[in-house]
Amino acid sequence: MxxxxxxxxxxxxxxxxxxxxxxxxxxxxxxxxxxxxxxxxRRPSPRTAWRSVPRVRPPHLAARGHRARLAWGLVAAAVVSTVTLTLVVSGPGTPPAVAAPRPLVVQADSTSVPLKLLADRAEAAAADGSPSLSKGTHVQSWSMGMSEDKPPITLPEERVVRWHADDSHTEVVVATDPRHPGRPVLSDADDSPHLVEDGHVISRQTYPPSWSDAPPESPPPHDVAQLRAYLQEAAYRHTRPSTNELLDAVGLLLDNWTLGARESATLARLLADTEGLRPVGRVTDRLGRGGQAYVYKGAGFRRMLIMDPATGAVLGLESTATVAEPEFGLEAGDVMEYSAWMR
Incomplete structure (x- = not known):
């Protein structure tokens, strides 16, 4: 069937x-x-990404063996930065599980920066056009898989995509957790959760040149209205995307391109005009970088966008459940997906 x-x-x-x-x-x-x-x-929304049975796998892993080019939708999740990663074995033959992750914490008494002010800073920082836009990505992700008959597991990975002169590209995916260097890492690369050595190469593939010039494979524009239309098309939306859908599209963009100063400034200006993103203060992301956090709350979930306070570059995106899902072992406050993008 x-x-x-x-x-x-x-x-x-x-x-x-x-x-x-x-x-x-x-x-x-x-x-x-x-x-x-x-x-x-296509990346599912954070409200539905974990509801599939059997155990959910991020689409960029599940489809890797069948695609002809890079799957731009990367589903990610996070482990708490203040708690040591704990492996729990429930019994003989039971795969290890990861203690429920917790969300990033906003620094007490930190000053929040309005998005419009951050966009102004980004535009000033982009005056000389440096750094420049480059195709490809370097992202650290933590993704949670869930099912009704097993405890949740959190899978940390690092993915690097580099494009070549002939328009082909190479993707390398490694099991690693930068918060716990040298420790074994949980992976489900063989469809069965198990521990692997830190730095274990999950996959290394080179893809032929792509014919597509549609978003997100085409370069992002520098005009705010054009960028909004670009993100709408990249997310396969026929109508203006909601704030949640727009954040999904931002993730797609950053899984395709490493933005330069001008592109980051344009994106910051677009986000400043987006309804529902509220500044909450300063956070330290899961790679130890300081950033300003902006929160959007939806039905049953909360998303936190972390941005560089000086350049406006997007550093990370976190999705947290605000409603418990007992059948999956999910509690309110558990982080479901997290991505940290690097240059």
């Missing part, structure tokens, strides 16, 4: 008539290619 459902989804993704010239063995048209890519790689 699952195979039949998947085939039906693929048929719907390519709505070419039976007598069409490309039916059967021809290439997908542009719209069909976009829909197929969405089916394979």
């Amino acid at each position: 699952a195979d039949e459902l998947e085939l039906e989804l693929l048929r719907r993704a390519d709505p070419v008539p039976a007598d069409g010239p490309h039916f059967g063995d021809g290439p997908l048209n542009h719209r069909a290619e976009r829909h197929l890519d969405e089916l394979l790689h």
Whole structure:
């Protein structure tokens, strides 16, 4: 039944008539290619990402063996920065689980910086155009997988994507947790959670040149209105995205591009005009970097955007549950996904 459902989804993704010239063995048209890519790689919202059974796996891992190019939607989650990572073994033959992660904590009595002021700072910092935009990404992520019959697990990984002169790109994924250097790391690279050595290479793949010039593979624009349209298209939205959907699209962008000063300034200005993002103060992210935090609260979840206070660059994005899901062992306050982007 699952195979039949998947085939039906693929048929719907390519709505070419039976007598069409490309039916059967021809290439997908542009719209069909976009829909197929969405089916394979689209990142779920933080409210629904952990509800699948059996145990949820981040889409960028589940689809890696089947995609022809980089899956830009990276699902991530975090472990608490103030508590040591604890492995719990429930019994013989039971995979290790990770203690429930906690959210980043805003520094007491810290001064919050309004997003409009941060955007002004970013524009001033971008006056000389340095650093410049580059294609590719370097991201540390912590992702939680959950199921009804097993305790939650948190999977720390580092992913580096580099593009080459011929427009091909190489992706390397490593199991590592920078907060606990040298310690064994939990991984489910073989579909069964187990401990591996710190720095264990989960995958190393080179992908051929991509033909697509659609967002997020095309360079992001420097105009705020154009960037909003770019992010809307990157997230496969037919209407103006909500704040939550916009934050998803920002993650897609940063999983594709390492933004330069001008691009970071444009993104900061766009976020400053976004409804519902509230400044809450200063935090130290999971890589030890200081940043300003901006929070958006939705139905059952909270998202925290961490930005460099001087340049406006996005450092990280955290999603936290605010409603318990007892059937999955999820408690209110548990962090479900976290990404930390680096240059």
